[in-house]
Amino acid sequence: MEPRSDERPLPQDVGRAFYIFRRGQPVCPPAGRSVVIVQGARMAKQHDMPEDLFRVRHSLAHIMAEAVLERYPDARPTIGPPVENGFYYDFAVGQPFTPEDLDAFEARMKQIVKGNYEFKRREVSEAEARRIFAANPYKIELIDGLASGAGDDMGDEEEAQPAGQAISIYSQDTFTDLCRGPHVASTKEINPDAFKLTSTSGAYWRGDEHNAMLQRIYGVAFRTRRELDEYLQRVEEAKKRDHRKLGRDLDIFVFDDEVGPGLPLWLPNGGILIEELERLAKEVELRAGYDRVRTPNLTKEDLFLKSGHLPYYAESMYPPMELEGVKYYVKPMNCPMHHKIFAAKQHSYRDLPMRLAEYGTCYRYEKSGELFGLMRVRSMQMNDAHIYCAEDQFEQEFMGVIGLYLEYFKLFGIEKYVMRLSTHSPKGLGRKYIDNEALWLKTEEMVRSAMTKHQVPFVEVPDEAAFYGPKIDVQIWSVIGREFTLATNQVDFAQPGRFNLTFINREGKEETPLCIHRAPLSTHERMIGFLIEHYAGAFPVWLAPVQAMVIPIADRHVAYANQVAGRLRAEGMRASVDDSTERMQNKIRKAQGQKIPYMLVIGDKERDAGAVAVRLRTGEDLKAMPLEQFIARAVPIMKSRAPDL
RNA sequence: GCUGCCUUAGCUCAAUCGGCAGAGCAAUCGCUUCGUAAGUGAUAGGUUUCGGGUUCGACUCCCGAAGGCAGCUCCA
Numbered sequence: 001m002e003p004r005s006d007e008r009p010l011p012q013d014v015g016r017a018f019y020i021f022r023r024g025q026p027v028c029p030p031a032g033r034s035v036v037i038v039q040g041a042r043m044a045k046q047h048d049m050p051e052d053l054f055r056v057r058h059s060l061a062h063i064m065a066e067a068v069l070e071r072y073p074d075a076r077p078t079i080g081p082p083v084e085n086g087f088y089y090d091f092a093v094g095q096p097f098t099p100e101d102l103d104a105f106e107a108r109m110k111q112i113v114k115g116n117y118e119f120k121r122r123e124v125s126e127a128e129a130r131r132i133f134a135a136n137p138y139k140i141e142l143i144d145g146l147a148s149g150a151g152d153d154m155g156d157e158e159e160a161q162p163a164g165q166a167i168s169i170y171s172q173d174t175f176t177d178l179c180r181g182p183h184v185a186s187t188k189e190i191n192p193d194a195f196k197l198t199s200t201s202g203a204y205w206r207g208d209e210h211n212a213m214l215q216r217i218y219g220v221a222f223r224t225r226r227e228l229d230e231y232l233q234r235v236e237e238a239k240k241r242d243h244r245k246l247g248r249d250l251d252i253f254v255f256d257d258e259v260g261p262g263l264p265l266w267l268p269n270g271g272i273l274i275e276e277l278e279r280l281a282k283e284v285e286l287r288a289g290y291d292r293v294r295t296p297n298l299t300k301e302d303l304f305l306k307s308g309h310l311p312y313y314a315e316s317m318y319p320p321m322e323l324e325g326v327k328y329y330v331k332p333m334n335c336p337m338h339h340k341i342f343a344a345k346q347h348s349y350r351d352l353p354m355r356l357a358e359y360g361t362c363y364r365y366e367k368s369g370e371l372f373g374l375m376r377v378r379s380m381q382m383n384d385a386h387i388y389c390a391e392d393q394f395e396q397e398f399m400g401v402i403g404l405y406l407e408y409f410k411l412f413g414i415e416k417y418v419m420r421l422s423t424h425s426p427k428g429l430g431r432k433y434i435d436n437e438a439l440w441l442k443t444e445e446m447v448r449s450a451m452t453k454h455q456v457p458f459v460e461v462p463d464e465a466a467f468y469g470p471k472i473d474v475q476i477w478s479v480i481g482r483e484f485t486l487a488t489n490q491v492d493f494a495q496p497g498r499f500n501l502t503f504i505n506r507e508g509k510e511e512t513p514l515c516i517h518r519a520p521l522s523t524h525e526r527m528i529g530f531l532i533e534h535y536a537g538a539f540p541v542w543l544a545p546v547q548a549m550v551i552p553i554a555d556r557h558v559a560y561a562n563q564v565a566g567r568l569r570a571e572g573m574r575a576s577v578d579d580s581t582e583r584m585q586n587k588i589r590k591a592q593g594q595k596i597p598y599m600l601v602i603g604d605k606e607r608d609a610g611a612v613a614v615r616l617r618t619g620e621d622l623k624a625m626p627l628e629q630f631i632a633r634a635v636p637i638m639k640s641r642a643p644d645l
Numbered sequence: 646g647c648u649g650c651c652u653u654a655g656c657u658c659a660a661u662c663g664g665c666a667g668a669g670c671a672a673u674c675g676c677u678u679c680g681u682a683a684g685u686g687a688u689a690g691g692u693u694u695c696g697g698g699u700u701c702g703a704c705u706c707c708c709g710a711a712g713g714c715a716g717c718u719c720c721a
Binding site for chain 2: 088096097098099198199200201202203204207208209213214215216218248249255257261315316333362364366367368369370371375376377380382383384473484485486487488519522523525526527551552553554555556557581582583584585586587588589590591592593599601603604605613615619621
């Protein structure tokens with residue numbers, strides 16, 4: 001088996017796809033609980049990770065604040081929670097921190113830890129808390145929140161505390177912080193060699209870009225030096241399979257400054273990946289009853305006004321071009337045009353469900369800082385389709401799409417993902433979301449019950465829906481740990497009405513269909529970015545840009561090598577001949593570097609016997625075998641899209 | 646977009662205090678014709694990302710822009 005994208009271990013004891021999200025990050029389950037809530041998960045936060053680590057990380061955040069305040073007395077600590085692998089603390093401070101600051105903070109923290117200071121908890125009245133933190137407007141704001149029953153310095157606003165509950169403060173050495181705890185009893189519980197400050201960055205107060213920007217310092221912390229080293233090692237290893245690096249090494253894609261940021265150029269090897277994925281999608285979608293359509297990359301403004309996209313998405317659309325007084329937009333999604341295709345004909349209930357598929361190319365003007373290799377780009381080709389169905393067909397259609405997800409994940413061996421039911425939030429109605437709460441609740445329940453009935457595990461996260469309806473997103477992680485939505489399955493109760501889409505039902509009356517937006521194979525960009533990392537560049541045979549490299553040992557073997565490659569190509573394999581003047585060893589090394597599945601070495605013996613000596617990229621040497629025998633082995637593996645070699 | 650950092654040959658990186666811009670790999674041309682992860686010689690490759698400034702002199706210092714990286718925000 002080829003390596004999978006698993007170097008960022010999931011919390012232990014957690015069933016796959018069964019863990020909890022907090023602020024979009026998966027977090028550990030309560031100690032001793034192996035399966036966790038699927039819906040509306042809210043939990044006592046001190047149990048998000050083993051409690052001793054939670055205390056250590058949380059306490060280190062306070063100790064870091066002490067070190068920061070010693071060096072910068074004007075800094076104002078704001079919020080500093082433990083997080084996966086460590087902790088951070090956000091400070092309001094005049095000057096951003098420098099790498100030298102970090103070194104100094106870390107050195108000072110080690111001293112403090114070795115000082116064996118006690119962490120003392122004290123409960124204070126609201127008035128006293130206001131006195132203690134009078135010089136820190138951020139803490140005062142937190143106290144305001146506590147007094148009114150909102151969150152605390154963990155930044156977890158959803159987890160409301162009863163109003164009027166006692167306010168607690170924690171002190172160690174010279175530092176006192178507003179804090180719920182818990183903490184270590186003494187700094188001697190902290191291993192001074194098992195933590196490290198890793199980075200600084202800007203971060204908005206309370207995660208809102210309209211607020212002031214604070215300076216965040218991240219640290220990682222573990223129980224032992226060894227665990228810390230292992231973590232740092234894992235991070236280094238992960239960088240090696242970063243799709244941005246492998247994409248260049250394997251000649252899959254490039255970015256060019258003169259073309260523009262976020263606009264990838266697919267090299268021939270990338271072109272092959274795209275072709276293979278589209279071939280897969282077309283086969284699967286043909287079987288699943290989809291019709292393929294094609295639509296323009298450009299449409300008049302009116303269409304996006306009608307769809308309702310412009311008010312919500314204008315910021316991430318390329319600005320319009322105006323011709324003869326008419327504004328045209330480059331499309332950021334295909335749906336409005338698919339709706340128009342549905343509307344082009346009158347439909348009977350007998351036509352439904354109607355499934356319109358298109359690998360459409362869309363353009364979205366993502367903010368510059370949001371671009372990320374292939375995972376977040378400005379031009380993308382989506383595995384898009386829209387399913388128009390009657391309400392009583394919804395469950396089957398929606399779960400049919402989920403079935404496609406699962407089929408693809410099995411094919412690719414994707415095991416680390418989470419399905420997320422993204423729902424609306426009441427406060428976003430009319431702003432982020434279509435203002436029809438009844439329909440939200442109804443469609444959310446439709447999805448929830450369909451998923452539950454079919455026993456597909458999911459987590460539920462409010463305020464993540466599309467503007468037109470709830471959705472099931474499939475969350476995956478890039479090799480460096482960033483979370484992305486890979487695939488999506490969205491309910492749309494808004495656009496069919498806006499487009500006056502109707503069908504004639506059994507009673508002979510007009511009825512508005514539901515629409516399901518879905519993209520199980522994501523976009524080519526994100527899917528391939530993910531697959532590069534998932535396979536660490538060692539693609540299964542069917543995806544490998546070069547499937548077999550024929551390696552003649554000496555010049556006199558080149559003619560036969562070309563013959564072999566020709567025979568393989570006749571079987572539909574992508575085979576090349578390395579006829580460079582290098583030695584065989586060097587040719588093998590290069591082919592290994594390109595992660596080519598099969599290396600076929602050819603010398604006198606093979607030429608004379610009509611054979612090939614097969615070396616797999618795993619290093620395994622299958623020795624010489626008749627060419628036809630190799631074909632009998634490899635071609636079925638290729639055609640069946642098997643993971644084997 | 647915001648905060649910080651970075652940008653030297655196709656790639657990975659050097660260049661002392663401001664004093665002649667270098668190496669490995671890759672590429673090209675030879676020699677070598679080899680049995681499972683680097684044979685060998687030579688050649689070429691640079692307006693040090695771009696635009697200003699300071700200086701006798703700038704890869705090096707200052708200002709601005711572009712692109713990238715980390716995080717925030719946002720997202721397929």
